[in-house]
Amino acid sequence: PNCTNGTDVFMGRSPLGPNCTNGSDVFMGQSPLGPNCTNGSDVFMGQSPLGPNCTNGTDVFMGQSPLGPNCTNGTDVFMGQSPLSPNCTNGTDVFMGQSPLGPNCTNGTDVFMGQSPLGPNCTNGTDVFMGQSPLGPNCTNGTDVFM
Structure with a gap:
């Protein structure tokens, strides 16, 4: 210690x-x-x-x-790679690889440069998706950008 x-x-x-x-x-x-x-x-x-x-x-x-x-x-x-559990990205984390996140994972200003198969209510902040984004219901409640 x-x-x-x-x-x-x-x-x-x-x-x-x-x-x-x-x-x-x-x-x-x-x-x-x-x-x-x-x-x-x-x-x-x-x-x-x-x-x-x-x-x-x-x-x-x-x-x-x-x-x-x-x-x-x-x-x-x-x-x-970042196979995170739910509520993992509450800050301004950046994911350069794959990010198979669970519900409510992107409450901050997270950036996803790779694939982002998100669940419901995943993008409540100002998240940016540079790759594929096969989103579910109510995923883009903020000012998300899909390139």
């Missing part, structure tokens, strides 16, 4: 415990972190199978990010 309170850099694997990355740490390899691990502005260049409430800061995920509920409350960026 509390191992990386500075600006530490991890080039290899970093199987850290809870509250390990409170600073601006960088993980170049795999980072199988526990709950509340990324409270700072940590960067994950590899896989990041995080638990609930892991990305409360401005974390960046360059690889796969199979997150649990309420994982992206900040301004997190997902460059790879």
Whole structure:
């Protein structure tokens, strides 16, 4: 616990415990972190199978990010696949890959660059869909843009 309170850099694997990355740490390899691990502005260049409430800061995920509920409350960026659970994108998250989201997933100003097979009431904000968008009922209640 509390191992990386500075600006530490991890080039290899970093199987850290809870509250390990409170600073601006960088993980170049795999980072199988526990709950509340990324409270700072940590960067994950590899896989990041995080638990609930892991990305409360401005974390960046360059690889796969199979997150649990309420994982992206900040301004997190997902460059790879993001099979999120419901209510995952309450901030201004960006999804560069596929985003098979559940109901009420895009309440913020999320951006979907890939396919977005959303369910009902998914786009209540000002979401932008650059790819295919086979939406269901009541999906575009905001000022959504479909390119």
